[in-house]
Amino acid sequence: MFPYTLITSRIIPEINSTAKLYRHDKSGARIVSITNDDENKVFGITFRTPPATSNGIAHIMEHSVLCGSRKYPVKEPFIELSKSSLKTFINAFTSPDTTFYPLATTNLKDLYNLIDVYLDAVFYPLIHERTLQQEGWHYELSAHDGPLTFKGVVFNEMKGNYSSPDMLINYEYSQRSLFPENAYGLDSGGDPSVIPNLTYAEFKSFHKFYYHPSNAYIWFYGDDPEEERLRYLDTWLEAFDREEVDSLVALQPSWDKPRRLEYRYDSGGSATPKAYITLNWLLPETRDVQLTLALSILSHILTATPASPLRKALMDSNLGEDLVGVGLEDSLRQMFYSTGMKGVEIANLDKVEALIIETLQKLVSEGIDPDMVAASLNTIEFRLREQNTGGFPRGLFMMLKALSTWLYEGDPLEALAFEAPLNAIKAEVAKDCYFEGLIQKYLLLNPNRSTVTLLPDAEEGKRYTEAEHQRLETARSGMTQEDIQKVGESVESLKRYQDTPDSPEALATIPSLHLSDIDKLVKTIPLTVHKGGETTLLAHDLFTNGIVYLDLGFDLHGVPQELLPFIGLYGRVLLQMGTETQDYVKLTQRIGRSTGGITSAVLTSTIRETTQSALWFFLRGKAVTSQASELLAILKDVLLTARLDYRERFKQIVFEEKAHLEADLLPAGHIVVNRRLRAHFNEADWAAEQTSGIDYLYFLRTLLEQIDHDWTGVVSHLESVRKVLINRASLVANVTLDEANWKIFQPQLVEFTDALPVSAMQTIRFDRARITPNEGLVIPAQVNYVAKGANLYALGYKPHGSIHVIRHHLGTTWLWEKIRVQGGAYGGMNAFDQNSGLFTYFSYRDPNLLATLSNYDQTPNFLNNLELSKSELAKTIIGTISELDAYQLPDAKGYTSMVRYLTDFTDEFRQRVRDEVLGTTMKDFKKFAEPLTRVAEQGEVVVLGSAEAIEKANQERAGFLEVRKVL
Numbered sequence: 001m002f003p004y005t006l007i008t009s010r011i012i013p014e015i016n017s018t019a020k021l022y023r024h025d026k027s028g029a030r031i032v033s034i035t036n037d038d039e040n041k042v043f044g045i046t047f048r049t050p051p052a053t054s055n056g057i058a059h060i061m062e063h064s065v066l067c068g069s070r071k072y073p074v075k076e077p078f079i080e081l082s083k084s085s086l087k088t089f090i091n092a093f094t095s096p097d098t099t100f101y102p103l104a105t106t107n108l109k110d111l112y113n114l115i116d117v118y119l120d121a122v123f124y125p126l127i128h129e130r131t132l133q134q135e136g137w138h139y140e141l142s143a144h145d146g147p148l149t150f151k152g153v154v155f156n157e158m159k160g161n162y163s164s165p166d167m168l169i170n171y172e173y174s175q176r177s178l179f180p181e182n183a184y185g186l187d188s189g190g191d192p193s194v195i196p197n198l199t200y201a202e203f204k205s206f207h208k209f210y211y212h213p214s215n216a217y218i219w220f221y222g223d224d225p226e227e228e229r230l231r232y233l234d235t236w237l238e239a240f241d242r243e244e245v246d247s248l249v250a251l252q253p254s255w256d257k258p259r260r261l262e263y264r265y266d267s268g269g270s271a272t273p274k275a276y277i278t279l280n281w282l283l284p285e286t287r288d289v290q291l292t293l294a295l296s297i298l299s300h301i302l303t304a305t306p307a308s309p310l311r312k313a314l315m316d317s318n319l320g321e322d323l324v325g326v327g328l329e330d331s332l333r334q335m336f337y338s339t340g341m342k343g344v345e346i347a348n349l350d351k352v353e354a355l356i357i358e359t360l361q362k363l364v365s366e367g368i369d370p371d372m373v374a375a376s377l378n379t380i381e382f383r384l385r386e387q388n389t390g391g392f393p394r395g396l397f398m399m400l401k402a403l404s405t406w407l408y409e410g411d412p413l414e415a416l417a418f419e420a421p422l423n424a425i426k427a428e429v430a431k432d433c434y435f436e437g438l439i440q441k442y443l444l445l446n447p448n449r450s451t452v453t454l455l456p457d458a459e460e461g462k463r464y465t466e467a468e469h470q471r472l473e474t475a476r477s478g479m480t481q482e483d484i485q486k487v488g489e490s491v492e493s494l495k496r497y498q499d500t501p502d503s504p505e506a507l508a509t510i511p512s513l514h515l516s517d518i519d520k521l522v523k524t525i526p527l528t529v530h531k532g533g534e535t536t537l538l539a540h541d542l543f544t545n546g547i548v549y550l551d552l553g554f555d556l557h558g559v560p561q562e563l564l565p566f567i568g569l570y571g572r573v574l575l576q577m578g579t580e581t582q583d584y585v586k587l588t589q590r591i592g593r594s595t596g597g598i599t600s601a602v603l604t605s606t607i608r609e610t611t612q613s614a615l616w617f618f619l620r621g622k623a624v625t626s627q628a629s630e631l632l633a634i635l636k637d638v639l640l641t642a643r644l645d646y647r648e649r650f651k652q653i654v655f656e657e658k659a660h661l662e663a664d665l666l667p668a669g670h671i672v673v674n675r676r677l678r679a680h681f682n683e684a685d686w687a688a689e690q691t692s693g694i695d696y697l698y699f700l701r702t703l704l705e706q707i708d709h710d711w712t713g714v715v716s717h718l719e720s721v722r723k724v725l726i727n728r729a730s731l732v733a734n735v736t737l738d739e740a741n742w743k744i745f746q747p748q749l750v751e752f753t754d755a756l757p758v759s760a761m762q763t764i765r766f767d768r769a770r771i772t773p774n775e776g777l778v779i780p781a782q783v784n785y786v787a788k789g790a791n792l793y794a795l796g797y798k799p800h801g802s803i804h805v806i807r808h809h810l811g812t813t814w815l816w817e818k819i820r821v822q823g824g825a826y827g828g829m830n831a832f833d834q835n836s837g838l839f840t841y842f843s844y845r846d847p848n849l850l851a852t853l854s855n856y857d858q859t860p861n862f863l864n865n866l867e868l869s870k871s872e873l874a875k876t877i878i879g880t881i882s883e884l885d886a887y888q889l890p891d892a893k894g895y896t897s898m899v900r901y902l903t904d905f906t907d908e909f910r911q912r913v914r915d916e917v918l919g920t921t922m923k924d925f926k927k928f929a930e931p932l933t934r935v936a937e938q939g940e941v942v943v944l945g946s947a948e949a950i951e952k953a954n955q956e957r958a959g960f961l962e963v964r965k966v967l
Contacts, residue, residue, distance in 0.1 A: 003234045004031070012417050015387070015398060019413045020226070024234070028214035028242035032402060032412050033229055034221040034395070040088055040887050041222030042395030043115050044102035045122055048217075048247035048407060049094070049210045050183035055198040056190020057206050059094045060136035060154045062101075065207070066092060067131045069117075070124035072509050074502040076816070077117050083812045084512040084875030086110045088887040089393050096175070096188045096332060097249045098407060100400075104393040106887060108224055112232065113511035119236050122211055129200045130494050134821060136203075137195050138494065139475070139487050148472040148487070150196060151847070156783055157826040158190045160845035163781040164666035165265040166342070169276045169454045170326050174338045177261050177450035178282045179252045184332060192782075193467070213237050215245035217406055221395030248408070249333050252282060258449040265454050266461030268780030268947075268967060273456030277349050278325045278340030279356050282448035285334055287410035290421035292330050293380075295337070295442070297425065298435050299328035300376040303339055306576045307372060307588035310339065313359040315652045319352050320344040322659035331400070333408045337443070340452075343659055349453055360443055364436045369585075373435060375592025377426070382596040384418045386547060386622075388889060461780055465948075498822050504869065512875050520918065522910045523885060525897040532750040534729045534758055538901060539746075540894040541739045547596065548737045548745055549622045549891040551898060552635065553603070555730035556615035556687070557763045559721060564766070565699040566721050567617055568691035571600020572653050573642065573718065574619070580641040584649060587638070594630040596622040598638075604688040605903050606836035613684035614902045616732070617725060622891065625741050632752040639726050639756065644718040651707050658700040662967060669785035669944045670844040673777075674831065677787040677942040680771045681794075682836050687766070694777065694966060728756040732902070736894025774941040776950035776961030783825075783845040784945030786852045790935045793837030797931040801916025802924035806863070807832050807839075808880045809925075814862045818855040819843050825852070834913070835903055839935060849943060849953045857936035860929040868922060880917055 004022040012019050017036035024031065049058040066078035074080055081090060089104035101122055103114045132138075137152035161167050172187060179185040187194075220229045267273035286292050302310040303323060311323055321343025329336050341352050389397040398416055406412035428434040443449075479487070530537040556567060566573075575591070575598055578584035591598055598621040605614045619639075623631040644650075665672060672694065679689035689695050706714050733749060735742060793799070810830055819828025827844035841856040868876070888896060900906070943950060943961060954961055 003238065004230060008411075008413065010413060012413065014384070014418050015416055019416065021413060022230070024213065024237045026242065027237040027240040029216045029218055029237050030406070031218045031230075031233065032220070032406070033226050034219075034398070035226050036221075036223065038222050038394060039106045040104055040393050040395065041106065041108070041111050041224050042089075042102065042104045042219065042393050042399060043111065043118070043221075044100060044219040044396065044399050045118065046098055046100045046217040046219070046403060046407070047122070047210050047215050048097060049099045049188075049206075050097040050247060050249050051186050051188045052183075053197070054187040054191040054194040055202075056136065056154055056158065056187070056195045057198055057203060058099055059189045060132065060195075060198065061203070061207060062092050062094045062099050063135040063154060064127050064131045065121045065125040065211070067135065068126040069120040070126070071120040072117055073126065074506045074510065075497075077121060077510060079812050079816055080507065080510040080875075081114060081117055083809070083879040084510070085114060085879060086513060086882045086885070087114060089396060090114065094188055096184050098403070102219075102396050102399060104396060107513065107517070109517065110513055111224060113513070115232070116511060123213075123236070125207065127204065127207060130497055132198070132200055132203050133490070133494055134498070136198060138490070141484070141487050141491055144484065144488060148476045150468070150472070151824045152195070153820060153824060153826060154190055155192055155195050156824050156847050157845050158195065159192050159782040159847075160666060160826065161189065162192055163266070163783060164663070165276060165454055166324065166663040167667060168263070168265060169278055169324055169340075169342070169452065170338070173261065173263050173452050173454065174278045174280045174325065174450075175329070175336065177259070177452050178280050178336050178448065181250075182252050183249045184252070196471075210245065210247060212243055212245055213240045214243045215247050217403060219399045219402070221398060251285075252334060255448050257447050258451065260451045260453075262453050262455065264457040264460045266464070266780045267456035267458050268461065269458065269965070270456065270967060273458070274321070274343040275346050275349055275456060276324055276340065276342045276454035277344055277352050278338050278452045279353060280325075280336055280338040280450045280452065281443055281446050283335035283337060283442055283446075285408060286330050286332070286404050287408055289405065289414050290424050292335065292404070293418065293421045294425050294428075294435075294438060295335065296328050296330060297376050297380050298438050299337060300380060301368060301372055301435060303327060304376070305588050305592065307375070307585040307592075309363055309368065309372065310356065310359050312585065313355060314341055314352070315656075316648075317351075317355055319348045319355065321655040331404050343655070346455060353451055357444070360439050364440050364444065367433065368435055369589070371586070371589040371593070373429060375589040377429070378594075379592045379597065381422060384422065386545070386596060388891065390889070390892070391886070393887070461782070464782070495822065498817065507872065512871075513878050515874050515877065515918065518878060518881050518918070520914075522907060522914050524907050525893045527897050527901065529901075530746070532733070532746075532753050535731045535733055535753040537746070537749065538732065538734045538898050539742050540734075540736045540897055541742065542736055542890040542893060543738055544736060544890045546625050546741070547622055548625055548628045548631070548735065548741065549894055550620070550631065550749075551734035551895060552619045553616040553732040553734065553898075553902075554618075554725050554727065555761065556602075556617055556725075558724045558727065558730060558761045560724070560764060561766045563717055563721050564687060564690045565696055566717060567602060568696050569653060569657060570617060570721060570725070571619065572657070573644065573650070574638045575600065576653060577646050577649055578643045579637045580643065581637070584646075591634060594623065594627050595634065596624075598631075598634065602688070602691050603899060603902070604684040604691070605899070606682055606684045606833070608835045608904045608909065611682070613682065613687065615684065615687050616902065625737075625745070628745050629748055632748055636752060636755060642722070644722065645715050647707065647711050650714070651704070654700055654703055654707065658697065658704070661697045661700070665779055665944065665967060666781060670827065670829065670842050673785045673787040673942045673944045674840055674842045676775070676777070677789050677840055677842070677940065678833075678838055680773065680940050681791045681838055683766055683768065684836065685838070686768045697966070726757060727761060728753050728758045730761045731756065732898070734894060734898040736891055772962040774961050775943070776954070776963045777942065777944045777966045778947045778950060778963060779944060779967040781946050783847060784849050784943060784949050785843060786846055786849055786945070787840055787842040787942045788853055788856050788935070788939045789838060789840030790939040791837045792832075792839050792931050792935070795931055795934040795938065797837065799834055799837070800924065801913040802920040803832055803834070803928065804884070804913070804917055805877055805880045805920040806925055806928050808883065809876045810859065812879070814859060815841070815855075819846065819852060823848050823852060823855070828852070828855075835905070839931075849945065849949050850956060853941065860933040860936060863925050863929040863932065866922075866925055868925075873920070873922065877917060877920055881914075884914065884917070
């Protein structure tokens with residue numbers, strides 16, 4: 001008997017798929033099954049998990065169910081899978097009302113291995129009390145008479161969130177302001193001040209209630225057989241009887257007038273602290289697919305581009321430094337729209353609010369520029385048809401799209417079929433004033449609006465720290481000696497558990513591929529090299545569904561050293577300042593109407609087995625082949641006639657760049673410190689620091705002063721950059737396109753390159769100033785980002801492919817356990833650049849500093865004492881191959897091939913590395929302890945973190961960090 005009821009079945013041409021919606025009769029589980037020819041198969045199981053408080057219970061549960069289960073009783077099944085799978089995606093994440101467990105792989109056997117572990121994890125987790133202590137929170141006691149502290153992975157992760165004003169205004173306060181009466185008004189991730197209220201009894205009860213198939217939404221996507229999907233799934237679901245699980249978030253009741261809320265953030269010692277403001281509107285439910293798409297287009301019209309009228313009005317006002325707000329949020333039961341400004345003087349907050357309302361009123365009364373509407377419509381339609389999800393599996397992107405209606409009793413398949421709603425919107429636009437009507441109805445006449453302000457306060461961080469200390473002191477003073485002893489015993493018990501390795505028998509339960517399942521040969525990307533006059537043309541014969549992907553690369557070795565930081569801005573200068581014949585608004589609209597977008601990028605890499613570097617500035621464009629000539633025409637205009645003397649617009653761009661870098665310091669602090677550390681060692685990484693790192697941030701701050709006091713000099717610098725950069729003799733043009741269309745496009749491309757100026761390139765040698773070996777970069781934060789590393793080649797290491805296996809193993813064992821599991825940081829990582837020889841450790845949202853460095857330095861001991869069975873070593877090799885064979889879409893393949901060409905990263909070398917990876921032995925692990933010992937002894941350090949943590953470290957180690965203030 002077939003155990004499912006087929007609810008609906010349809011062919012969805014937009015995604016070239018057959019889609020079916022089922023209900024499992026016995027358990028009540030809902031299933032969507034998508035079949036197509038995509039080899040990157042996706043599975044996901046999702047539960048509605050609305051929180052009742054901001055104690056982070058849903059988020060902590062997401063972490064915890066992956067810490068051992070009935071069938072797989074190891075401490076970290078998730079990490080064991082990461083070691084040994086060919087996955088293209090494996091993760092879990094929590095939203096304001098939902099918890100997702102998705103995975104993807106191109107290997108069929110691997111797919112079912114992964115699904116088996118995931119299903120056992122969500123339905124039968126062990127979730128001991130120690131799991132809550134490790135992943136959520138616990139009292140830490142280093143000595144019987146010592147102070148209590150809080151510790152836990154999620155606790156410290158969310159401390160990082162709450163240290164970032166941009167995260168707070170965008171993803172916490174603005175949303176919460178609109179939903180005071182339902183779960184969206186709480187923090188599902190967890191407020192650090194509330195997380196310690198969570199009890200183990202609540203924790204267990206939460207899983208029992210919500211993690212049931214009757215509350216599950218299960219997704220299959222790809223080229224695997226549907227019959228096997230359903231048969232296999234039934235073996236899991238048949239053990240459950242249907243239950244009623246009340247998990248749908250209630251609708252937020254309407255208001256009769258707008259509301260205002262005020263919060264404060266830690267501005268630290270900033271000399272010029274500024275405020276944030278957002279205006280937020282509550283909108284209808286997401287189940288109306290046409291309205292959701294229409295509002296997403298409206299959001300793009302209003303603020304997504306430099307030409308967007310609301311963005312332009314705000315930036316032209318000079319009331320703030322950049323925009324904030326998430327735009328349209330359409331993944332919850334009710335949508336909301338949020339926009340505003342950051343870097344605002346407190347006295348100007350009301351002016352920003354008034355300007356937003358006045359601009360919306362003006363758009364309704366005077367109408368939106370038709371060219372802006374056409375540009376946004378084309379941009380959104382191009383995205384829908386291209387389905388370019390980057391490194392994110394397409395099937396996972398579609399799962400999230402389907403869930404936006406499915407979770408709220410809507411049709412999941414309707415959300416995937418965009419032609420009907422798109423055509424309906426086009427028909428409405430043809431009648432005129434369609435988007436103006438949406439503004440009037442959903443924004444101007446909508447009383448469900450909040451105004452949220454976030455004010456700077458230099459004492460806020462101190463108050464938070466003092467409140468936490470007081471809470472801990474109160475807790476300790478209320479404990480008896482017996483209670484304190486129990487806390488100490490609990491901490492020791494947890495540490496013993498964390499230090500005890502999984503048994504071989506437990507590890508053997510984790511399903512794994514075998515080395516015989518792995519391709520022995522590297523995957524290659526087609527490449528042909530042509531000459532177009534003085535220009536090198538690279539072509540990749542790949543199916544792109546009629547889209548031409550073009551990368552224009554200009555060698556940076558001709559740019560004078562003092563002008564190199566301008567390259568971080570130069571893409572925006574060329575694309576967002578206008579040309580001799582079009583202002584930047586019309587240019588932006590032209591790009592949106594005729595192309596799939598033009599962006600800029602900077603490539604900085606050491607060339608393999610040399611001390612030379614590949615330094616390139618790129619403009620990257622894409623268009624359907626019928627618009628390829630217009631793409632080239634736009635590129636010609638911006639390269640040759642971009643306006644460089646528009647002072648007000650240039651200042652806006654610099655303000656936005658500065659604001660973006662400052663906003664990324666906390667969410668991406670691990671990237672910041674790793675980049676900064678790498679800049680100590682070679683030209684390529686030094687150049688990256690000049691164009692995107694801390695030095696670039698300092699440059700932008702100085703540049704803002706120069707704009708006001710020496711604008712003529714700034715324009716002269718911009719002109720000098722254009723003169724030396726735009727040179728077809730130093731140009732590489734990279735094209736990803738099928739052979740037939742390439743033959744049509746090539747002559748157009750050669751004609752384009754022939755029109756660019758040409759001159760003999762003067763290669764400049766950069767005189768890099770030595771960066772202080774050990775740096776402490778201070779920001780107002782409650783967590784740290786700690787990096788240490790060295791150049792292994794300079795320390796005598798001879799490159800061998802086994803390093804990739806060892807690095808992978810360290811990341812999934814030693815560093816994971818010491819930095820995250822025991823240390824309480826959100827992440828501990830390591831990286832190796834086989835071109836330059838740089839090896840680096842770095843941590844993410846880390847409560848520690850010296851303890852983390854100590855763990856890094858103990859890595860050689862770990863390797864010397866390590867013993868792996870043949871099967872465990874094989875698993876680690878397989879996981880390494882997964883990293884080497886990362887799944888890519890056609891445009892990414894073409895770009896990757898070009899980078900390999902420019903850095904001499906040949907297929908022959910890649911094959912040698914792969915052979916060495918597959919042949920890795922335990923001798924290689926032991927041998928690698930030696931160079932890591934030199935890293936421990938001679939490595940350099942960069943820390944991004946709080947002044948308190950850096951000062952304490954300097955007291956304990958005699959000022960080994962040179963302190964620099966960043967924020």
